[in-house]
Amino acid sequence: MKTTQLYLFRPKFNAACWLGLAWLLLAFGTACSTVPLPKTPTQTSASTSSFQSDIPKLTADHLHLDYWLQKTANAEQTLLSLAEIKRFNQHLINILPEVIDVFAEPESYLAAAVRKMIVDLSHASTNPRFNQAGELLTTEHWQQFEQRLALENLSAQVGARFALVTSRGNLRTFPTQDAVFSSATDQQLDRFQETAVFPGEALQVLHYSQDRQWAFVRHYHYHGWLATAHFALAEKSVVQQFVEAKDFVLITGARAATNVTPEMPLASVVQLEMGVKLPRVRQHQMVIHGQNASFSYVVQLPNRQPDGSLELVSALIARNQDVAERYLPLTKANILAQAFKFLGERYGWGHDLNARDCSGFIGEVFRSFGLVLPRNTGSQGLESFGAVRSLAEASLAEKQQSLQLAQAGDLIFMPGHVMLVLGQESGETFVIHDVAGLHYFKADGSFYDSRLNGVSITPLSPLQRNPQQSYIDGIYLLKSLSREFYAD
Template sequence: MRLGYWLILLLCFGSSCLQENVYAKSDIPMLTTDHLSADFWLAKVADADQLLLTSAQISARNSKTFALQPEMNRLADLPASLPAARLAAIIDSASASAKHPRFYANGEAVTASQWQTYRQNLNSEAVKADNPVRFALVVKRTDLRSMPTEDRVHNEQMALDLDRFQETALFPGEPIAVLHLSSDSNWLLVQNYHYTGWVQAADVAIGSRQQVLDYSEQTPFLLVTGARATTSYTPAVPAISKLLLDMGTRLPLLSTDDTGHNVHGQNPHASYIVKLPVRNSDGSLAFTPALIARQQDVSIGYLPYTPANVLKQAFKFLGDRYGWGHDYDSRDCTGFIIEIYRSFGLLMPRNSGQQGEGRYGSNIRFSDQSSDSDKLDAISQARVGDLIYRPGHVMLYLGSDNGEPFVIHSVHELAYFSDMGATEDSQTQSTPALYQGILNGVAVTPLTPLRLSADHSYLDKIYAIKSLR
């Protein structure tokens, strides 16, 4: 009996050691299993439940962002039509020619003839002297692209996860303005609140301006607060069955007064009833009720904007695959940040440069002459949820552990100097080697070891810290 007791203890001890060793072998320096929990970081925040901005202050902040950032678009302010010169300029900007060679996944370069085919589908010759602006609602998660094609193209490094035609994504119920139609009639040039690009026509439903704008403002509303949610399986209406909904998606709420007690063959007592847009066979807009089970991660209205909720929202994405431009039904660095803050009703520009260079929020800016010490001093004063920018990338600050600042971010690359594989010179002095691995997902990392190359660290390229308080 005593022997069996010690065997059990030994097995338990061995199992726990094995679990720890799994993380000890991580190629992310300084990382421990504790760092992978929002609670670990929340324990370091004295005022984690402090309300940072009220709903009225968030609304005012959004108004300021729209006023200061030219890439932000209030759809209600769009004119009834666009003159030829303005629409042509929008097409040229959304579908600008690549500055560097592009390649298909098989390694073949995109030829001049192939580029011409893409450009012909822009249908620029169809631009009229006066071009009506139409309005639509998105009916399913869909890609927004720089060219009206599903073809994927890549840079010279052949990073196949990065499709250079992919810009961002649009989400069910999102209002958009429709500006133009492709030559093959399969794509629409559209504008949402912070981006312009091409979307497949089959994924949107055209309605009146008033229908579309009213839908986006309806209250009460249900907000997706999980990394993702889905509507219930609905065999009677396949278009709304198991529909993917990303964090921050806002849908009007209905009640049984609107629908009765049978919604497409299911009793709604244990679900939320939402109003979803659907596309008629002619492309026009209609609406139908849909169910979202109450066990899903959703909220009636926006979440309170507190440090605790910022961290909890961020960690809901931990381990998700990196998705350039919201590819792979996922998100990139800025998409990750945008969806966290949409949970509170805060709206932001789409690209990291637009965010980091933007004048909204409280900014600490660094010049080329700023030292790493200057930056570390500023980071030590940052608060949880603040945003740290380097060219092409944004990170959310978690706090520090043992003096090292940590961040959570959706990131593709991983590089740092390591003693493993170090070389020795004639004086037998060890020179650390540059380790290059991959993250390709939402990860928690220390800040100071990370490198872009042997010559440049993340730290020396940081140019701004932004606080949305």
């Protein structure tokens, strides 16, 4: 090892010279110790070297939004104006029976029409179903569920009542919290779970269960049984004015919450999901529920009174929350950014587990821009809206070639599942999606069967739906919600 030798000089240095030399050496040594060494090609950052995943082709870089934005052409270009989005929404209302304008629906229904809506949803499954004890549901079990529907209480003419959702609640197949599963041993997916509704959304209330603890409601893209604790009744005009307010606060994070307010528990830490919008209160007292309002947004919050009627109260949403005062511009950059806000969230079939599933994830992302989508993948994947490229009859090679046309923010459909395109890398299409299983063939030919159970980033080509069919084999449609025609 080479060393540096220090020599004692004999010239006549006075004390001041020696002191100056000492300071020079000290400064030089300190400066040298703080200069970072340049990275060699073999060095990696701690985050990259420690990254572990069982997902083929996934790297730490793929988990960063900026990585994909750098690959996205015209990322900041507005794809649809608010006027075009409004026309898009009206087109869906016109062509899809499950997507409705609650305020344009009849205010009175024949009993037969309401009965059909209920029975079409709430009926015994033709497939085996099991309760939480692992018992196979029998005819007697199904009859007990059906008794709760109280269909005999339907009057000849059913008057619709209007309501606002006051807290996140689940729409159920039957008016019960009882969970039902496809397997006696696998209890991951509750088959009575349909979807969820969020604060501030409008409902039509058509019928009550036998115990009157549940109501059959119509929602902008679904209907089902909702516990009455989650909504408050009001005149149609009051509900409509609330929902159609032009001055509002929009939740743009995966979720936000109202401020803690011990003085009013029902307005305290109310969970608000992406896409929820609440009317803005501009004129207000400076102290609301014991807190100065200068550093929060003041909004109207629907509150359920003991008699089930609506009370609108002022609530605070702190300015550190991820919110906006208008719909976000529909750009590729914003689509990816909104999707990334859910990355890692647990998968929840039908919005179960206080989460969401694949189509719920897509729906919430696009609600940030004011777009209204159908609830389920089957309807989201219809060819009657958006720019589409049908691949149902395409060969594997044709599907692989078509995937190279997919752009950031496009949707890819296979039966029962929808994915959002992040971009292309070395001929591989990467997607972000809310997904349960992880399946692929390992290098040794064995089949890997595991779980993702959350919002995940994956490549397409290695993944399998099952040992017999790959993801790409199952793709039947590519869709863009913002283009007039899909690229040729």
